[in-house]
Amino acid sequence: MSESKSVGQLYLIPCYLDEEAIHTIPTYVQKAVAGCSVFLVENERSARRFVKKLWKEIVIDDHQWHLIESGGEKQIKTLLSALKNGQRVGIISEAGCPGIADPGQLLVRAAQENGYKVTPLVGPNSILLALMASGMNGQHFSFHGYLPIDATDRKKKIKELETISAKENATQIFIETPYRNHALINDIISTCRQQTLFCVAANLTGPLEKIITRSIGEWKKVGLDFHKQPSIFLLYAG
Numbered sequence: 629m630s631e632s633k634s635v636g637q638l639y640l641i642p643c644y645l646d647e648e649a650i651h652t653i654p655t656y657v658q659k660a661v662a663g664c665s666v667f668l669v670e671n672e673r674s675a676r677r678f679v680k681k682l683w684k685e686i687v688i689d690d691h692q693w694h695l696i697e698s699g700g701e702k703q704i705k706t707l708l709s710a711l712k713n714g715q716r717v718g719i720i721s722e723a724g725c726p727g728i729a730d731p732g733q734l735l736v737r738a739a740q741e742n743g744y745k746v747t748p749l750v751g752p753n754s755i756l757l758a759l760m761a762s763g764m765n766g767q768h769f770s771f772h773g774y775l776p777i778d779a780t781d782r783k784k785k786i787k788e789l790e791t792i793s794a795k796e797n798a799t800q801i802f803i804e805t806p807y808r809n810h811a812l813i814n815d816i817i818s819t820c821r822q823q824t825l826f827c828v829a830a831n832l833t834g835p836l837e838k839i840i841t842r843s844i845g846e847w848k849k850v851g852l853d854f855h856k857q858p859s860i861f862l863l864y865a866g
Contacts, residue, residue, distance in 0.1 A: 636711030638739045639664060639718045640726045642751020643678050645858075646834030650681050652752045658682050660749055664718035666692040666710045668703060670731050675720045696721075696731045704738045711744045725753045729773060729803070754860045755801055758829035761839040762799070764864040769799035777808075779815065786819045790865045793824075797866035804861065809854045812861065813847075820844045820863070827862040830854050 639660045644652055661683050669675035672693050679686055694706050696719070710717050719726040719735060725748070726732030739746050759766050772789065776782045789800040804812045816826055822845035829839040836857070842850060 635714035636744050637716050638707070638711065638736065638744055638746045639716065640732065640736065640746065640748040641718045641720045642725045642749055642753070643675070643720055643723055645723050645752050645754055645757075645832050647677075648835060649752070649833040652833050653682060654750050657749050657751065660716075660747070661718060662686070664691070664716045666694070666706075666715050666717045667720060668694050668696050668707060668717065668732075668735060669720045670696050670722045674722060678720065696735065700734075704735060707735050708738060708742060711739065711742070723754075725751055728753055729755060729771065752833055754803075754829070754832050757832050758827065758839065758860045758862060759799060759801065761829060762825075762827040762841050762862045762864075764799040764825060764827065764841070764862055765797060765866055766799070768797060769801060772800065772802045774804060775802050775812065779811070782812070783815050783819050786816055786863075789863055790820050790824055793863055794865040798864075799866075800863040802861050802863075804859070806856045806858050809857065809859055813854065816861075816863070817844055817847050821865065824863065824865040827864075828852075828854055828859055829862070830857040830859040832858075832860070 641657060641661060642653060644650055661679055667675060672695060676688055694703060697703055707717055719732045721730035721732060724730055727736055736746055755771055759769060775785050793800050824844050825841055826844055826847055827841040831837045
């Protein structure tokens, strides 16, 4: 592979996890955004709103906006064409960091394969924030995305993750669609051993943020409502 070219650069731009948490975006991100003429985004409307909050002087229509599509050859061609023309391109996902449990991976790979400089920018990431606050093993952990929707398959997967956690002394991290939070939590409480630790990190960086780690036995005594609250879940049986 050739060395990084002198034209074009790709920025991976972190987005806030909560719209009231613009303060979680470092000031140097604004400078990078201001230098981009092309944006590849997961959701154009929310991305425009985010960039406007970050850089109030931006003239939205002076920039190109393209939607990220999973595996989209059209977007890859758009990206490479812009980079070849010496433009700075920014990738913005809906929340958090592009490419980490969010779209952007294939675009980044294309930029790497063609020798363009890729610059990841620091910002909030729900996986790391939840792990930091959980009190669980941060030396060895795995992220699994969404667990199965089917209740039987989901319980089987939960038990599998608990076994892996105990065997490998590793924290297991996963997410769920907010309206299914209670079904997932109930399955975990009814499936896992009493001493296994379980953490729910909800509304991260927002005014309603709540991060709670308890044993399964203790969770059975807690009557907390996480319905429709964006959350990330951690399990540790090490």
